[in-house]
Amino acid sequence: MVRFLKSTIENADAMAKQAQKAGLSADAFTALAYAGQLANVSQEQLVTSAKGLAQWLEKTGQVGKDFRDALLEQADVFAAMPDGLEKVRLAQARFGRAWQDLIPLLNQGSQAIREQMREAELFGAVIG
Numbered sequence: 001m002v003r004f005l006k007s008t009i010e011n012a013d014a015m016a017k018q019a020q021k022a023g024l025s026a027d028a029f030t031a032l033a034y035a036g037q038l039a040n041v042s043q044e045q046l047v048t049s050a051k052g053l054a055q056w057l058e059k060t061g062q063v064g065k066d067f068r069d070a071l072l073e074q075a076d077v078f079a080a081m082p083d084g085l086e087k088v089r090l091a092q093a094r095f096g097r098a099w100q101d102l103i104p105l106l107n108q109g110s111q112a113i114r115e116q117m118r119e120a121e122l123f124g125a126v127i128g
Contacts, residue, residue, distance in 0.1 A: 040104060041101055053067060053095055072113060072114065075109050076110045078109075080109075
């Protein structure tokens with residue numbers, strides 16, 4: 001029981017640190033990380049994509065936009081696009097190094113990601 005409790009605390013602490021790196025609250029990040037996990041996107045890949053997206057938002061005059069909101073907006077853009085070179089180019093420009101890893105998540109569109117985030121809350125997978 002003590003090991004389980006210690007492990008739970010350590011996992012919550014690690015998740016909170018990842019959330020800080022992504023610029024999100026722990027609850028927002030854990031819900032998004034749950035959706036990411038379903039698309040085989042790791043927490044580290046989400047953090048890396050947050051950095052790339054932040055740079056793109058700055059270049060386009062959208063500084064201060066919440067990462068989760070921006071990612072959900074981009075998910076709709078990518079879900080509506082056919083696979084191909086234009087999608088690859090756009091993903092590279094907006095997400096930097098993490099673009100390849102993020103495509104399976106983005107291709108779902110924002111509605112599916114939101115549903116998965118709600119599922120995380122229902123399953124008690126959200127920390128914060």
